[in-house]
Amino acid sequence: MDEVIFDFLSKYIDLTEEEKSILSEHKLIRSFKKGTLLLKEGELAKECFFILKGCIYSYYLVEGEVKVTEFFVEKQPITPVSYTTKKESEYYLECLEDCIISIGSQERSAEIMKKVPRLAALGPTVLEDELASQRMKYDNFIKLTPEKRYQNLQNQSPDLLNRIPQYLIASYLGIKPESLSRIRKRILK
Amino acid sequence: MDEVIFDFLSKYIDLTEEEKSILSEHKLIRSFKKGTLLLKEGELAKECFFILKGCIYSYYLVEGEVKVTEFFVEKQPITPVSYTTKKESEYYLECLEDCIISIGSQERSAEIMKKVPRLAALGPTVLEDELASQRMKYDNFIKLTPEKRYQNLQNQSPDLLNRIPQYLIASYLGIKPESLSRIRKRILK
DNA sequence: CTTTTTCATTGACTTGAGTTAAGAAATAAC
DNA sequence: GTTATTTCTTAACTCAAGTCAATGAAAAAG
Structure with a gap:
């Protein structure tokens, strides 16, 4: 299970066995049932997440309507806006499947940084990556019609289409x- | 003119007069005429910008059509995606008015960091801010209808509406x- | 296995944005 | 100040997405 974490980190840094075992000791792993809310609107996020297994989605409730902004699956870190801004969250985070999640907190991060200082340098890089992907997401939304967006999703993450109910994809x-x-029907022709 | 820069930086850090004068010495300032392209699709961005005066917008060209993604005005930093990713830019940056701009580069940043090390700590914070605002932008787009988006813009940055031609706002x-x-007409009633 | 609930599809109709084209208004150029 | 160009508005029409309602399919609960 830890391999999922190390695999993710290997994109940024090569860890020694020693460092890996320090991480393994310090990590907090928990399981959640489908439907569990990891973060609610109005709450303060005291934790960030890394998905080992399962699927999570974030959404706003606008006048009673669910507006999905993102799906997260295995090997993805989730840093709620509220976690960094320390302001009340405006959106929800909910488990779409039974999940196994590694949970991070400011304290635990600080502790790990002390023992594996090399990890600190990785912060800004991950931030940069997230910023880049967030921009791409926005830009795609601006540039494309719903139909093209669906086709993009089909090509880039066909897995999501099999895993996530269509009303959430919509x-x-x-x-x-x-x-x-109707779009799906149109495309089939 | 430098005051615009210091005013921006004061959000993150209190600079001594000495530090300010070091910054003043090292900065590169240039003027551009309305219509100048600061970055073109396919180019590599070797510079980032900070607007002292004027207005810049970023846009994609999708099948001959301009798709505006952002407007930047005084006191705003512009870090092109291409600047961080070192890949060819997918969008354009163009001066919407005559502009006075402070220009940054990796080399010049490194030099300044050496002389004012405190500035280095500021990098991740600015990144975090940008990530947060980028997310807000996306989320607003998802949540709101074009009409609401226009009204939001009216409330949050009425200045832009007076400064930017409507076809770009659209x-x-x-x-x-x-x-x-039509939306404007609808709202008036 | 059967029932219940949730999710996906379809149809008829409404609504708002796109398209094309024309003319008015505002800016820029001379 | 006049002309030329760019930008904004309006109208008629098309088209895709929204809405409402009904039905069918699939999944969850019993």
Whole structure:
């Protein structure tokens, strides 16, 4: 299970066996049932997450309507805006499947940094990556029609389409489930 | 003119007069005429910018169509994605007005960091701020209709509406100029 | 296995944005 | 100040997404 974490970190840094075992000691891993809310609107996020198994999605509730902004799966870190800004969260984080998650906190991070100082340098890099992908996400949304967005999703992460109910995919694409149904029908021809 | 820079930096750090004068010495300031392209699609961004005066916008060209993603005005830093990723830019940066801009580069940043080491700590913070605002931008786009987006813009940055031609505002909102015209008419009632 | 609930599809209709084209208004150029 | 160019508005029409409602399919609960 730890391999999932090390695999993620290997993109940024080569860890020694010693360092890996320090990380293994310090990590906090928990399981959550499908439907569990990891973060609610109005709450302060005191934790950040790394998905070992399962799937999580973030959404706003706008006038009673769910507006999905992102899906997260294995090997992805989730740093809630509220975790960095220390302000109340405006969105929800919910488990879409039964999940196994590694949980981070400011204290635990500080502790680990002390023992593996090399990890500190990695912070800004991960930030940069997240900023870049966030921009891409926005830019794609601006540039493409719902239909193109769906086709993009099909090509870039076909796994998500098999794993996630269509009404949530629709919301993520910025349309209603009925419209997604029609788009799918249109594409088949 | 330097005051614009110090004013921006004061959000993150209190500089001594000495430090300020070091910055003043090292900065590179240039003027550009309206219409100048600071970055083109396919180019590698070797510079980042800080606007002292004027207005810049970023846009994609999708099948001959301009898709505006952002407007930048005084006191705003612009770090092109291409500057951090070192890959060819996918979008353009263009001066919407005559501009006075402070220009940054990796080399010059490194030099300044050497003389004012305290500035280094500021990097991740600025990154975090940018990530947060980028996320907000995306989330607003997802959550709101074009009409609401326009009203938001009216409330949050009325200055932009007076400064920027409406057909670019329309593009920024994700609609055509004709639709924005109609929205404005609808709102007036 | 059966029932219940949730999710996906379809159809008829409404609504708002896109398109095309024309003309008015505002800016820039001379 | 006049002309030329760019920008904004309006109108008629098309089209895709929203809405409402019904039905069918799939998944969860019993």
